[in-house]
Amino acid sequence: MRVILPSPLASYTANRREVEALGGTVDELLADLDRRYPGIRFRMVDEQGAIRAHIKIFVNRGQVASIASPLAPGDEVLVVAALSGG
């Protein structure tokens, strides 16, 4: 399915902002993304499986609170990095 990434993660994807990944949950999708782009998952999700404070993940424009959220074929996943500080 289609995954749209924010610019702070572009260094992992050779500057591609739209990529493809597979998974039946957000967790599985992020694991697949990490296989394709090593290191990218840990910068979005911490070691306890929590989505980081300034990262938001949307599935079909609805925000998900947990990486356990299910995905269906054809879903679109949008990752947003909420900037903070100066």
Next chain:
Amino acid sequence: MPRLAVLVGTRKGLFVLSADRARRKWRMDGPHFLGEGVNHAVADPRDGRTLLAAVKAGHLGPTVFRSADSGATWSEAARPPQFDKARAGAAGDAVDHVFWLTPGHARHPGRWYAGTSPQGLFVSNDGGATWEGVAGFNDQRATAPWIARGQDAPPDGATLHSINLDPADPRHLYVGLSTGGVFESHDAGASWKPLNRGCAADFLPDPEAEYGHDPHCLRVHPRSGDVYQQNHCGIYRLDRAMRRWERIGNAMPPEVGDIGFPLVLHPRDPARLWVFPMDGTTVWPRTPVGGRPAVYGSRDAGRSWKRMDRGLPPSQAWFTVKRQAMGADSLDPLGLYFGTTNGEVWASFDEGANWHCLCLHLPQVHSVEAALLA
């Protein structure tokens, strides 16, 4: 011929100042990791070409980058420092940022240590590519009373810093906890004991508290093993035989005091050290005392101190020098360097007698480390 490099970690990236051994002409390389905070960037003295950088953008998770070619190219750690995943239903900690990096002992090439916020200790045995928690420290985090939590933590989070190794014994480790105190291990990190007797903690009710102190910077001499610390409450030297700290800051001029963050040792002479006093009165401005920045140096292990401010701004300078933002090279005469919170890097090529501004207008400087690189 190795080149001299000064690694400057800042709030918005890493900059590398380079010179030949005469230290007359300097050039700047970078920024690396533009826009990302670099808390510490350190060269490996064992090979003269490996660099590690603790990196974190404001909105992304923390990581470590590694260069095997003196900073020409960088790759990210395959497994950055991270706590163990908590068992189902239990709360677990997550590393917010890697704060401190220390190369391992000369007998262990490829070994590195990292200190984090929240307070955690991590080790890599492959030059920084993969990291594991030091179980003897991290497994007692949930129950140890000296681990800082909640209101005990400094504004940017409680840190584990100042990881030092005994040059005579690679199993003998020291760490500083802010807050928490100084702790040492004689079994490669399997068990830890507080090492704070004699050290003031004027924010605690017990003047002989075993822990809860606030070491700002701990340094172990790379040859002799002598131990010094710049603490929240003064400058100290460890009486190893008595296992007790002696306040050598009492010899500082009383109008200046002995509060500060960094402390630098001469790599060849354990009796020589330098500090950068800060204003620790009233609400703790953490600025040069009276707006007149000065390094103070001692040639006799802290029994006496000399003000060293020639070349520094004479007045109205209000920057802060952070705990890992002052260091020394290994040349003769020794070069000293410090970076400021307003983005300046200052250097002395005559052991503190005269100071020169190497650069202006960098982001806030977090760390300064000098090294000879291949």
